[in-house]
Amino acid sequence: MNYNHSGSRRGKPKRILDPSAGLSGPPSQQTPYMYPQVPMNNGVQQDYGFNVPEQPPPAYGFAQPQMVPPMQPPMNSGSPMPPYMPEPPQETFSSPPYAAQILAEPMVANMAMKYGDALVGSGKQQLQKYVPVTALKYYFAVDTDYVFIKLALLFFPFTHKDWSVKYEQDVPLQPRYEKNAPDLYIPTMAFLTYVVIAGLSLGTQERFTPEQLGIIASSALAWGIIELLVHTISLYVMNLDTSLKTFDMLAYGGYKYVGINFAILLSLMFGRAGYFAILIYYSISLAFFLIRSLKLRVIPEGHSSYSATGNKRRLYFILFFAMLQPFLMWWLSYHLIS
16 A cells, blocks of 8 residues: 555554565564654754754864763664663772872981981071070079069169179079079060050050050160160270170160059059159169169279279269160150150
8 A cells, every 4th residue: 555645634654564574474473664754854963852063173272072962762762771871980099199108218207307407407506696595595594583582672772782693614693593693584574564554554544546555665675776776886985895795785774664664553543743753763773773783794893904094984884874774764654644
């Protein structure tokens, strides 16, 4: 039979037996024949149910990944096909880094440790070349008993008799064992306390701002550096050979902050009267303390090589050092009281 091409009946194509499909067999084994269906997309080949746009050529020589469509079963297959499942990514186990393996070797670890020790040692040598760490340890070798005894000596130096510093094998004893030795612990703590008390005083007067603390600290440091330069230049100009060191002058000049702190605190409780009372008293006691302490460092007892003119210059330096402290005390504290 033939396919009916008339327009009166349209529908599905009729199945007919293919003459060449073996008509001699029984009807149950005969294979039906179907005319090929005409595609409905005007001859354009379909890509598994959707059109993939053309991809531009790879730029700069790098190949772009291609989109792989999933597998679809054939159109006329009689048995269903399982859906496409992407392959799971394979886990890769990377070996430890090569550098870690090298460092794990005992010989390499020992070499690295020795190199680190040598580097630290050279760094310490460079630091000690510019900053005498050993000397700083001496000036901070204090204990609680020394601090209380030294504060009492600063306020009441008039009854003290022995002002000499004891030595042991040409090395002065540490401050914890010698109360007459200068230290940097009390000046450092007094300076930090001065900055805090200055902020407290300004806060009670409603003049406090965070920037004021930095200004007060930097100003005090600047005046300390200027004072140290003035004393060093004075020793050089007067051609005085003394046992005073730079840290000694810093220590003796830093004791004035103890009196400044007490003066500001009394000004908060008793006003200007309390401020001037403690300022005047501590100025006198500090001047007496400095004269007696510096005399043995600048004019040693029993030294016959000094001439009368040289001793005069030394005495002038001691008096200048001692008389400068009350002025600096007033200059650093008067603007902080109400």
